[in-house]
Amino acid sequence: MATTNADRRPRLLDGIDLRALPLTPEDAFVLSRIDGTANEDDIAMATGLDVTVVRAALEKLASLGALRYGTETSNVVPRPQAPQRTSSGAFHIGPIVETRSDSSGAHPAAALYDPVELDEPVDVAPDMKRRILDTYYRLDQLNHYELLNVDPQADKKAIKAAYFALVNFFHPDRYFGKNLGSFKPKLERLFTRVTEAHDVLTRQAGREEYDRYLDSVRRTRALDKTLADARGHATVVERLEREIIAQADLEEKARHSYPPPAQPSSGPPHSDPQAAVITTPTPSLRPPSDPDARRRALARKLGVSMPPAARVSLAPHDPQAAAAAREAAAADIKRRYEQRVAELKERQVQHYVDAANEAERAGDLVSATNAVRIAASLASADPAMRTRLTELEVKAAAGLADSYLEQAQYEEREGRFRDAAKSYQRALRGKPSPKLMDRVATCLFMAKGDLREAADYGKRAVQGAPDDASFRVNLGKIYLGAGMKQSAVSEFERAQQLAPKDDTIRDLLKRARH
Secondary structure, eight states: OOOOGGGOOEEEBTTOOGGGSOOOHHHHHHHTTOOSSOOHHHHHHHHOOOHHHHHHHHHHHHHTTSEEESSOOTTBOOOOOOOEEOTTSOEEOOOOOOOOSSOSOOOGGGGTSOGGGGGOOSSSOHHHHHHHHHHHTTGGGOOHHHHHTOOTTOOHHHHHHHHHHHHHHHOGGGGTTSOOTTHHHHHHHHHHHHHHHHHHHTSHHHHHHHHHHHHHHHHHHHHHHHHHOHHHHHHHHHHHHHHHHHHHHHHHHHHTOOOOOOOOSSSOOOSOGGGOOOOOOOOOOOOOOHHHHHHHHHHHHHTOOOOOOOOOOOOOOOHHHHHHHHHHHHHHHHHHHHHHHHHHHHHHHHHHHHHHHHHHHTTOHHHHHHHHHHHHHHTTTOHHHHHHHHHHHHHHHHHHHHHHHHHHHHHHHTTOHHHHHHHHHHHHHHSOOHHHHHHHHHHHHHTTOOHHHHHHHHHHHHHHOTTOHHHHHHHHHHHHHTTOHHHHHHHHHHHHHHSTTOHHHHHHHHHHHO
């Protein structure tokens, strides 16, 4: 009978130093839910991850020797507490019993948050502490569907059921009268996000708008990764350069390698190759040329002797000349080697340029940008390649600017000002405009971010459109928030000149003067 997810119950093995394993935060999250009784489906429910993601993480942990499947008890850490279902159908997973090779106090979930937070003396059960922290520190990575642990195609009924199941855990009223410490603001934020997810996904118009937003995020994610993944790009370039050097070294070795002399075809083989003696037939003397023979014959007939042939004297050994010859030979080898490396590098550059051209013709600007970036790194001294890379990056950003703008507008409407500022900045790469600069400045100000950066974007917006009163008002608000009253007054006064009937500007100016 085939094994189902419900039959696959992973167990942690004893004596494993979990801190030494190459775990991602997701792996650590899955690891923190293994208690010896929960199967793959239980862990997926407890973590909010897709079961395929959970299975991949478990298989990785198994390959690292951290766990095994089945009921074997040999060398397996016992788990004292089984998961208990609540009335909502969700699982309470008991605390993990961890085995270490030392007593450093490290926790498997330390990749997600400081494990010291688990030890805070509050009126919250250990398993709930972990669940609160696990979810809280992943909020920025989870969309509404992932937070509620429902499929994007889930109907309204399923979404409501998932919501009420989570509220059973995260509603602050559940802990009324208890000492929550730092967990109180975390629970409040969790409850707010879960409620927001429910409200958006249970309204048709809100859900359609949110789905469009997610589609836009997916379209731009590849470019974001391309522009941000400097480490991955550098790794590719380093690998290519190593391959080029290896190829040049191989060719140079082949050029200076000669086959060993052939063994004689007859006779027994030599047992010691080093002792083998290769006999070379003595070359026969070349007969003298005809003119010499005629002269000697004529001399014999006449009874006279020919004058002795002039002796060729060898030049005395010159150590300096020999050293110069060796240096010249070495320089020639080096020149030829460097030339070959340059040829191989040029071939790789052309390969990536051709790939970029093909991707650009197909409309895949992200792949084209990736290819040219590699080519530009290999040909770092070529300014034309750098120019091409800049042009492609701008073109790719321009092609996705509308998607970034759509994301920014949605995030701003939802009050996610920090995210909105980032999206507006990305839209600016492709479609620079004073209006977008003003939106970046405003969102940074509303997010209580870097006011210096906000003012910089605000000034650029005003410089680009000096007669737009709204831009000056927003810049004045930033100055006022930064305590720069005189600068704020100057901007409000100029805005009032541009829009003398605007009562809001008059009130702002009055407030700035006091």
